[in-house]
Amino acid sequence: MPNEVPSAPRNQTEARRVANAAYESRCCVVCGLQVPTCLTIAHLDQDAGNNDPDNLAFLCQTHHWMYDAGLYPIEAIKLLRAHWQATKGVPSHKARMKDAGVKAAVARKRRAAARKAWVTRRSSAE
Ligand SMILES: [Zn+2]
Incomplete structure (x- = not known):
């Protein structure tokens, strides 16, 4: 230049x-x-x-x-x-990870609820 x-x-x-x-x-x-x-x-x-x-x-x-x-x-x-x-x-990595724990807890709760619903549907179908 x-x-x-x-x-x-x-x-x-x-x-x-x-x-x-x-x-x-x-x-x-x-x-x-x-x-x-x-x-x-x-x-x-x-x-x-x-x-x-x-x-x-x-x-x-x-x-x-x-x-x-x-x-x-x-x-x-x-x-x-x-x-x-x-x-x-x-x-x-704080800015990107600040709510990672909260998001993981929500995802765990959602998966547990889905599993429970699946078990409930399965057992009521039998
Ligand atoms: Zn470099």
Whole structure:
């Protein structure tokens, strides 16, 4: 992507220092990989000289490539980055599982009632 304004030269060491200081949880923001040697620092606006913390995200090699190929919108990466910071690098399924116990209990009750009705119908038919 050509830049109209010349930017500061690429400085990966500085980008990594800024990202390490800004983000406590260090994992690929897409897949959650936490192996430090596998993590790269992505410049979300594709400007390698822009080391503003909001412009940086940890990504594994694969997801860095996919981001650079345009497969993930910048907004998604920022949302995922915030998610991993909030969960401190631990995947959270709470939002999807919050009423799983209640739903399971309703389903169990419904199956028990159906079984009872079937037994009743069967015994009254004999
Ligand atoms: Zn990844």
